[in-house]
Amino acid sequence: MNRLPDTELVYIPGGTLITATPEEGRALAMAIARHTIHNIQPDLDPLKAGRKVYSANPDSLIAAGQVVAIEFQTIAAANNYWR
Amino acid sequence: MNRLPDTELVYIPGGTLITATPEEGRALAMAIARHTIHNIQPDLDPLKAGRKVYSANPDSLIAAGQVVAIEFQTIAAANNYWR
Amino acid sequence: MNRLPDTELVYIPGGTLITATPEEGRALAMAIARHTIHNIQPDLDPLKAGRKVYSANPDSLIAAGQVVAIEFQTIAAANNYWR
Amino acid sequence: MNRLPDTELVYIPGGTLITATPEEGRALAMAIARHTIHNIQPDLDPLKAGRKVYSANPDSLIAAGQVVAIEFQTIAAANNYWR
Amino acid sequence: MNRLPDTELVYIPGGTLITATPEEGRALAMAIARHTIHNIQPDLDPLKAGRKVYSANPDSLIAAGQVVAIEFQTIAAANNYWR
Amino acid sequence: MNRLPDTELVYIPGGTLITATPEEGRALAMAIARHTIHNIQPDLDPLKAGRKVYSANPDSLIAAGQVVAIEFQTIAAANNYWR
Numbered sequence: 001m002n003r004l005p006d007t008e009l010v011y012i013p014g015g016t017l018i019t020a021t022p023e024e025g026r027a028l029a030m031a032i033a034r035h036t037i038h039n040i041q042p043d044l045d046p047l048k049a050g051r052k053v054y055s056a057n058p059d060s061l062i063a064a065g066q067v068v069a070i071e072f073q074t075i076a077a078a079n080n081y082w083r
Numbered sequence: 084m085n086r087l088p089d090t091e092l093v094y095i096p097g098g099t100l101i102t103a104t105p106e107e108g109r110a111l112a113m114a115i116a117r118h119t120i121h122n123i124q125p126d127l128d129p130l131k132a133g134r135k136v137y138s139a140n141p142d143s144l145i146a147a148g149q150v151v152a153i154e155f156q157t158i159a160a161a162n163n164y165w166r
Numbered sequence: 167m168n169r170l171p172d173t174e175l176v177y178i179p180g181g182t183l184i185t186a187t188p189e190e191g192r193a194l195a196m197a198i199a200r201h202t203i204h205n206i207q208p209d210l211d212p213l214k215a216g217r218k219v220y221s222a223n224p225d226s227l228i229a230a231g232q233v234v235a236i237e238f239q240t241i242a243a244a245n246n247y248w249r
Numbered sequence: 250m251n252r253l254p255d256t257e258l259v260y261i262p263g264g265t266l267i268t269a270t271p272e273e274g275r276a277l278a279m280a281i282a283r284h285t286i287h288n289i290q291p292d293l294d295p296l297k298a299g300r301k302v303y304s305a306n307p308d309s310l311i312a313a314g315q316v317v318a319i320e321f322q323t324i325a326a327a328n329n330y331w332r
Numbered sequence: 333m334n335r336l337p338d339t340e341l342v343y344i345p346g347g348t349l350i351t352a353t354p355e356e357g358r359a360l361a362m363a364i365a366r367h368t369i370h371n372i373q374p375d376l377d378p379l380k381a382g383r384k385v386y387s388a389n390p391d392s393l394i395a396a397g398q399v400v401a402i403e404f405q406t407i408a409a410a411n412n413y414w415r
Numbered sequence: 416m417n418r419l420p421d422t423e424l425v426y427i428p429g430g431t432l433i434t435a436t437p438e439e440g441r442a443l444a445m446a447i448a449r450h451t452i453h454n455i456q457p458d459l460d461p462l463k464a465g466r467k468v469y470s471a472n473p474d475s476l477i478a479a480g481q482v483v484a485i486e487f488q489t490i491a492a493a494n495n496y497w498r
Contacts, residue, residue: 011438011445012436012438016437033484036445037476037480041470046470050471050476056132059137061123061124061133062147063481064119066150066481067481073156074487074492076161081100083101113202138206139207139212140216141220142220149236152202155240160243164240165182192261192281196285222290225303227289234285235285239319243326247267247323249327270344271344271347272343272344306382308395310369310373311392311399314369322406332350354430390469393465397451398482400451401482401485401486404489405485405488408492413489414431
């Protein structure tokens, strides 16, 4: 098994949901979504193989976008929407 | 790789969730959803190819509409629903 | 391209999430969901072709119903649930 | 076309999200979900044909259950969870 | 038709969203999700046949888990998260 | 049947939604999601067989990630987002 490094297996990179800006909050949403997948499948080889498939499939891209949207709801609420 | 320009890769165009009107909030929801896809797949060629497929597939259109609906929930809350 | 009229491409018909009644709020949820699809695919021909397919497919109808449910969550919250 | 009666096409049966009990709230969630489908497809014949298909398909039943769950979130919030 | 007993067709078993503990709240979420399916399909025979299919299919199990997660969001909010 | 041990069938491991950190909250979200699947399918053999399938399928991984995202919304709200 070609195991991902531990830094890719942290659930919440940085350890907090609070960010300075919406842009950083969105980057965190993407990172959290990605690290969840890494924890379910920590072997880099099937991840790389899967990447080729889903990144060329519009339905998969839409589904991935939906997960990020849900993660971002949580982070945006945590930051009082950066009002 | 036919890489998208950097302006298409910003996560939150304009850098804020606050908008003057619901119409602008909805446009932002669509932009954020689109830019997420761009960040997952920054190569314009598979995006263009995928566009032909999903824009003619009602199930894909419904799924895309759902992602926008979720993004809009966040933006509408951020703006206190423009009450 | 058989382009939809501009009135079908407004994101938030009426420009507000506030409605007098739950019934009107639900109608707005359906309109917003539909106009999102129109903005992603503004050509009437593939929309009409897709309509025949999805309106006879129970899974597509369930998926469409889910999008309306999510839009309605936002509108109902905006209206303090018409309490 | 074998059109559904108008009573099946009202979006929010009863015209309010407020109910006396959680049981009635859940029944309303199911009715709203069903009436949305009716408004998208108001012809009884494809609905009846689709019913045979989806009610015997576990994935369709799970998807239908998800829509009801989302509608119920809105109704439960409207009723302050009947606390 | 091999109809489920009436106890399996109540929408909200116990008639309230309030529970003593998170564990009981989660059990209620599962019961509500299951009873929704029962109300859509009250014939035990297709339910039993479907059970064999979906309980051996990881995608179906993930989808079922998602419905429970959504029901639990509502119940957890109703109980102020048992803080 | 190769039944999972009782510890894998508790709905809410630890019995509370309150955690010290976002990292622990995310771990709890993953555990709750997993235990829900265990309760629907408590036989280890089909779970192990399914694991091979879904962990190599990007669409399944995205769907699993979505369930965790929804569970985490609840847990993050319960903890006032660890602000």
